[in-house]
Amino acid sequence: MTLVRAFLVGGLLCGLAQLILDTTKANPAIIMVSAVSVGAVLSGLGLYGPLVTLGGAGATIPLTGFGHLLVTGMVEDATRSGLFGILTGGFRAASAALMAAIIFGYLMSVLFNPKG
Amino acid sequence: MAKATVREAEAYNMLVKGFHPPRQVARNFIKAYMVGGSICVVGQIILDYLVAKGVPFVQASSMTSSTMVFLGALLTGLGIYDEIGRFAGMGSALPITGFANSIVSPAMEFKREGFVLGVSARMFQIAGPVLVYGALSSIIVSILKVFVF
Amino acid sequence: MLESMRRGSSTCVFREMPVIVSAAAVCGPKEGKGPLGPGFDLIYKDTLAGENSWEKAESRMARQAVEIALAKASLSNNDVDFLFAGDLLNQITASGFMGRELNIPFLGIYGACSTMIEGMGLAAALVAGGFARRAVAAASSHHDTAERQYRYPTEFGYQRAPTSQWTVTGAGAAVLANEGSGPRIESFTAGRIQDYGIIDPNDMGSAMAPAFVDTLCRHLEDMSRGPQDYDLVLSGDLGRIGSTVARHLLKEKGIDLTGVHEDSGLLVYEMTPEICSGASGCGCIATVFAAKVWKELSAGKLKRVLLIATGALHSPTTCQQNESIPSVAHAVSVLGV
Numbered sequence: 001m002t003l004v005r006a007f008l009v010g011g012l013l014c015g016l017a018q019l020i021l022d023t024t025k026a027n028p029a030i031i032m033v034s035a036v037s038v039g040a041v042l043s044g045l046g047l048y049g050p051l052v053t054l055g056g057a058g059a060t061i062p063l064t065g066f067g068h069l070l071v072t073g074m075v076e077d078a079t080r081s082g083l084f085g086i087l088t089g090g091f092r093a094a095s096a097a098l099m100a101a102i103i104f105g106y107l108m109s110v111l112f113n114p115k116g
Numbered sequence: 117m118a119k120a121t122v123r124e125a126e127a128y129n130m131l132v133k134g135f136h137p138p139r140q141v142a143r144n145f146i147k148a149y150m151v152g153g154s155i156c157v158v159g160q161i162i163l164d165y166l167v168a169k170g171v172p173f174v175q176a177s178s179m180t181s182s183t184m185v186f187l188g189a190l191l192t193g194l195g196i197y198d199e200i201g202r203f204a205g206m207g208s209a210l211p212i213t214g215f216a217n218s219i220v221s222p223a224m225e226f227k228r229e230g231f232v233l234g235v236s237a238r239m240f241q242i243a244g245p246v247l248v249y250g251a252l253s254s255i256i257v258s259i260l261k262v263f264v265f
Numbered sequence: 266m267l268e269s270m271r272r273g274s275s276t277c278v279f280r281e282m283p284v285i286v287s288a289a290a291v292c293g294p295k296e297g298k299g300p301l302g303p304g305f306d307l308i309y310k311d312t313l314a315g316e317n318s319w320e321k322a323e324s325r326m327a328r329q330a331v332e333i334a335l336a337k338a339s340l341s342n343n344d345v346d347f348l349f350a351g352d353l354l355n356q357i358t359a360s361g362f363m364g365r366e367l368n369i370p371f372l373g374i375y376g377a378c379s380t381m382i383e384g385m386g387l388a389a390a391l392v393a394g395g396f397a398r399r400a401v402a403a404a405s406s407h408h409d410t411a412e413r414q415y416r417y418p419t420e421f422g423y424q425r426a427p428t429s430q431w432t433v434t435g436a437g438a439a440v441l442a443n444e445g446s447g448p449r450i451e452s453f454t455a456g457r458i459q460d461y462g463i464i465d466p467n468d469m470g471s472a473m474a475p476a477f478v479d480t481l482c483r484h485l486e487d488m489s490r491g492p493q494d495y496d497l498v499l500s501g502d503l504g505r506i507g508s509t510v511a512r513h514l515l516k517e518k519g520i521d522l523t524g525v526h527e528d529s530g531l532l533v534y535e536m537t538p539e540i541c542s543g544a545s546g547c548g549c550i551a552t553v554f555a556a557k558v559w560k561e562l563s564a565g566k567l568k569r570v571l572l573i574a575t576g577a578l579h580s581p582t583t584c585q586q587n588e589s590i591p592s593v594a595h596a597v598s599v600l601g602v
Contacts, residue, residue, distance in 0.1 A: 006160035007153035008231060012150025012212070015145045017206035021195045021424075025465075028209050028423045033245045035210060042223060044257035051180035053412065055129070057159035059203070060177055061184060062152070062210045063246065070254035071261070072546040078262040086258050100182035101189070101219045108193035109223035109235045113197035116312050116419045118458055120475075125462025126591070130461065135509050138429045144424070163598040192420050201422015203537070208422050217422050228318045242421070256446035 002056050010054025026042040032063055039067025069093050148207030151200065155211040159184050179214055188213030192220040218242035270393070273487025275480075279393035281377055282449035283441040285385075286399075287560075288349075289334035290555035291326045292548070293408070293434030299534045304556030305435075306333045306337065312409055312434055313527020315462040317401035319409040320354060323436070326548075327352065327405035330555070332439040334401065338440050345369045345440075346397035349384035350377065350600055352405045353432070354414065354559060359401050359405050361598035369401070377576030378473075378502050379456070380404040381551040382436060382595040383570075385390050386453035388441045389597065391418075393450075398443050406546030415466065426467040427544065430504045430545035437551025440558065448562035449600045451569075456480035456594040462590050466579060470530075470542055472590040473575035476490065477503060478514045480573055485520070488598070492525045495598070496567045500560060501550040501574030502530035505545030529553035550574045562601040570599045 016032050017087030028035070039062075042048040048068040052059040059065055068071025091098065120128060159180050166176035179215045188211075191197040200208045208214050222241040226234035240247070272278045289306045297308030308327055309315075313324040327350065335341065348369040351359035357373050364371035376383040384402030391397040410420050411432040415464055441450065459479050465470035470587040477500055485491060503511055508528045530543030546564055554572060561567045575594040585591075 002164055003160050006156045010159075011149035011153025011207075014204075014207040014210045015149035016138050017152075017210045018144050018148035021206050022141045022144050028206065029218075029242050029245065031206060032209060032215070032242070033249045036245025036246050036250040040250065040254040040257045043254075044261045055156075057163050057180060058153070058156040059210050060181070061156045061159040063212065063215060065212075065244075066215070067250055067254055068124070070250050071257050074254055074258035075262055078258060079160065083263070086255055086262075089258070090254055094204065097181040097215075098177040098183055098247075100185040101216050102239070104186050104189035104216065105219040105223045105239055106235065108189050108220045109227050109231075112193035112195075112224055113227065114224045114409075114419045116412075117483065118460065119591075120459075120461040122462075125460075128461040128475070132468070132474075132506075132510055133511070135471070135506050135513070137506075138467075139427065190424075195420060198420045198422045202424060204422075205424040214422065217420070221418040221422075222419035225413055225419055242417075 005054060006056045006058035007085050008058065010050065010058030010061055015062055035063040036067040039064030043068040043071040066094065144205055147203060148205050150205035150213060151207035155213055184212050185216040188216030189220045192217045193224065209244065215243060215246065273483070276452050277390060277485035278452045279389060279450060281393050281443065282451055282600070283389045283392040283443060284445045284447045284449050285559060286440050286442045286445040287338035288439040288554040288555035288559040289337060290436055290437045291329045291333065292390065292552055296433060296533055296552065297436050297466050300317050301533060301553065301556045304560065305552070312407070317493060318408050323352065323359040323405050323407035323410050327359055327363040327403055328366055330405070330436040331363070331401055331403050333443065334438040334440050337593045340399065340440065342367055342369050345399050345401050347372060347388060347391055347400040349374055349388050349400065350403040351380035351384065353377065353411050368414060376593060376595065377578055378545055378549060378594055379574040379576030379595050380547045380571055381554065382501070382574035383596055385439055385441070385450065386455060386595055386597050389450040389453055392441050392443050392538045399437055400441050402441065403438035404547035404551040406548035407436070408432045409460045409557065410436045410454050417454055425541055427541055428465070428470070428506055429467040429541045430469060430502060430530060430543050431534065433544050433548040433552060434547035435552045436546040437555040439555060446602065448602060449557060451598045451600050454480055454484040454487065454596040458591045459594050460589050460591040462589045464587060466584045466590065468506070469577045469590065470504035471510055471544060471578050473503060473592040473594065474507045474511040474514060476592040476594040477511045477573055477575050480596050481515070482518065482520070484571065484596045490522060491532045492522050495525055495569050495571045497558070497570045498512065498526045498555070499523060499570060499572050500526065500528045502517040502543065502545040503528050503575060504530040504545065506542045532557070558574060562599055568601045569582065572597050
């Protein structure tokens with residue numbers, strides 16, 4: 001059941017992003033950037049948390065989930081240690097994915113050549 | 117006239133639009149939905165497995181993201197992810213695997229320009245703005261949420 | 266005073282028509298599988314062409330095209346007085362690096378996808394004017410060097426816009442001489458830059474159509490001809506959309522290209538969805554001319570052909586600054602054997 005919900009929610013987010021790509025002048029990079037910001041705003045409004053409960057990975061894997069993750073981390077640290085927590089919280093929460101992206105990115109560029 | 121006036125240019129842009137092939141909005145939506153949903157299902161399988169193994173949820177979630185990043189990076193390295201992207205559009209670009217693709221593809225692409233100014237400098241060509249705007253928006257949202265409301 | 270070879274507003278008509286004694290086309294695997302496949306002189310099995318970067322591969326293809334064209338005419342490098350060459354890379358490095366290997370007086374030119382015809386026109390003028398016995402025009406492009414310079418990294422997964430075009434991996438070269446047998450260049454019409462406010466770099470056909478129309482009209486007026494005086498009007502790489510737009514604009518001016526016009530961008534590949542609006546790049550008309558049209562002219566199947574190549578003169582920087590795309594089109598008319 002979790003799998004079905006992940007499919008429905010994740011697919012919907014991707015489908016909406018595609019809809020925006022096809023009906024506006026936005027390019028993929030702009031949509032990726034916007035998705036993170038939209039996720040952060042929805043998170044701030046308290047809407048993204050329930051979406052994660054509903055969709056599980058379907059809500060955390062799309063980039064909107066990345067915005068949510070940053071806000072969650074910041075809010076957690078800020079409630080614990082005040083304003084300074086805003087600076088530490090975001091990337092603390094997102095650190096695993098970012099480190100993985102850098103390390104694997106570098107590794108793949110060592111191992112593989114682009115095929116064109 | 118070599119450079120068209122604003123009005124001529126507007127008229128020409130309107131004319132040209134009539135000759136553009138229609139975007140297959142519905143078909144693209146379904147393709148993005150299917151592929152994007154499937155990628156999330158893979159994530160959910162990993163997440164469920166980790167949680168079942170007794171890993172705390174927050175950590176399991178981070179481990180899932182990292183694993184998905186690895187998969188996205190590997191498929192990019194193998195030259196498969198761009199094919200998926202050509203088919204699925206945002207369906208493969210929006211999940212975190214697509215974020216990995218946006219990092220690995222320039223890293224590989226600019227390998228021939230060296231590992232410092234090629235690979236490393238170009239790595240965040242597309243992902244950099246995602247991080248910058250992610251930081252900006254989430255900081256604003258968090259400040260509002262914690263200290264204003 | 267010299268008797269002028271100018272006619273009308275923009276056209277040079279050559280008294281002693283330079284002969285295109287040979288032409289050669291080299292390409293990558295995708296182009297080799299296309300409809301023109303059998304016409305190519307050399308088809309590389311992969312896009313690296315045995316080099317370790319795509320830029321080197323493009324340069325190698327350009328060099329091969331020139332060398333094969335010279336060999337077909339039994340000429341050596343020393344027999345050539347000028348080499349006109351250009352490509353799409355920053356600082357036209359594919360051409361410059363080719364020139365490094367050839368030891369021929371080198372004149373680098375940039376006209377984006379119009380480069381081949383610009384080169385043929387200039388080479389023809391030097392030969393017809395008596396400044397050269399033989400001159401070579403060459404142009405090259407490469408899908409992957411263009412992608413990484415103009416768009417995204419090649420492994421980035423995104424959908425290509427349906428209006429976009431697929432850059433040809435290939436090079437073409439033509440050898441012009443003041444004697445010998447072969448198709449002859451009759452005239453050269455240099456285009457004026459047109460800009461009708463198209464901003465989208467994924468819609469170059471639309472950006473270039475007005476330049477095509479302007480140069481075609483000037484040429485026809487200068488020569489007092491109509492499209493029906495030609496067996497073929499071959500455009501460079503307007504693609505499907507650009508061609509439709511151009512024919513529409515011409516109809517408004519009372520010029521009907523039906524049955525006469527073909528676009529190089531629609532001849533290189535099987536038109537699968539991946540190709541979107543068609544082929545593009547300096548190598549597009551260069552290879553179509555060398556692999557197909559030159560042969561048909563030489564065999565007498567075509568009597569009079571007008572080649573009009575269009576070029577979009579933008580860069581990634583100007584596009585990011587929201588500038589519109591200026592375009593140019595150059596024409597040469599060629600007589601068959």
